[in-house]
Amino acid sequence: MKRGLIIVLSLGCVIGLWKAVQEKLQQTPQIHTTEEFIAFGSKCALADAQTYDHITLDYSIDSLKQVDQILGRVHDAYVKEPSSVSVRGIAAEYGAYVGEVIRRSQPNAYWTRDSEAAGQKSYPLHWKTHESYPITWCAERITDGEEHSIWLNYSVLNDPDWKDHNSADWKQRHPEVVVRSTKVSLPK
Secondary structure, three states, X not given: OXXXXXHHHHHHHHHHHHHHHHHHHXXXXXXXXXXXXXXXXXXXXXXHHHHHHOXXXXXXXXXHHHHXXXXXXXXXXXXXXXXXXXXXXXXXXXXXXXHHHHHHHOOOOEEOOOEOOOEOOOOXXXXXXXXXXXXXXXXXXXXXOHHHOHHHHHHHHHOOOHHHOOOHHHHHHOOOOEEEOOEEEOOO
């Protein structure tokens, strides 16, 4: 009798564990495409912004300023205790959101998973005549601060005269912007 009870309890534990694993697997999203990855990240950024900052993001261009504000708070936490911030996770979420804002506002903009220039899983956003890396923008905003403003990156790259960014005339019209190779930043 004691042996039977042990078998029944053991079997119950195995079944319970199996059910718990199945439920967990059903909650974990299955992401197979770039579009699914970006959609999942964007959705997480929306929830994150609402939960932690009481900000409702709406995919408008102006919401990029709110993302800058949110990532500024994350940067402050990162400076105090770097291990307390999941830079990759937060950058992926907000980078997906930022890219979606741009994609939705720019004709013919699209995501790809890989980039010839930046490598696999760099998730470039193709718009106008170039690739942009919103996930990297967000990671740099978190780790380096204001000099990697999301709003500034977008504004400069959206400037129709951006192709002339190395000209003296463009630099004179945009003294607030320092361009270092492909990075755009505010002076310190």
